[in-house]
Amino acid sequence: MEAYxxxxxxxxxxxxxxxxxxxxxxxxxxxxxxxxxxVNVFIPLLFFMHEGYP
Numbered sequence: 001m002e003a004y005x006x007x008x009x010x011x012x013x014x015x016x017x018x019x020x021x022x023x024x025x026x027x028x029x030x031x032x033x034x035x036x037x038x039v040n041v042f043i044p045l046l047f048f049m050h051e052g053y054p
Contacts, residue, residue, distance in 0.1 A: 008044035010034060012053075015045075 014033050018025040031041045 004044075007040070008047065011041050011044045012048065 011030060011034070014030050015025050018029060018033065027038055027041055027045070031038045034041065
């Protein structure tokens with residue numbers, strides 16, 4: 001569980017760092033920056049959306 005939380009926070013941090021507020025960030029942009037497969041970025045984002053995370 002701990003590794004998942006670390007990965008989820010890495011995705012969230014990358015999303016926040018990719019652009020100033022108001023700019024849309026693409027899934028592929030985050031995956032490229034993290035050097036991760038797209039699915040490894042998508043799944044944490046899916047859970048964040050399900051939890052209502054802004």
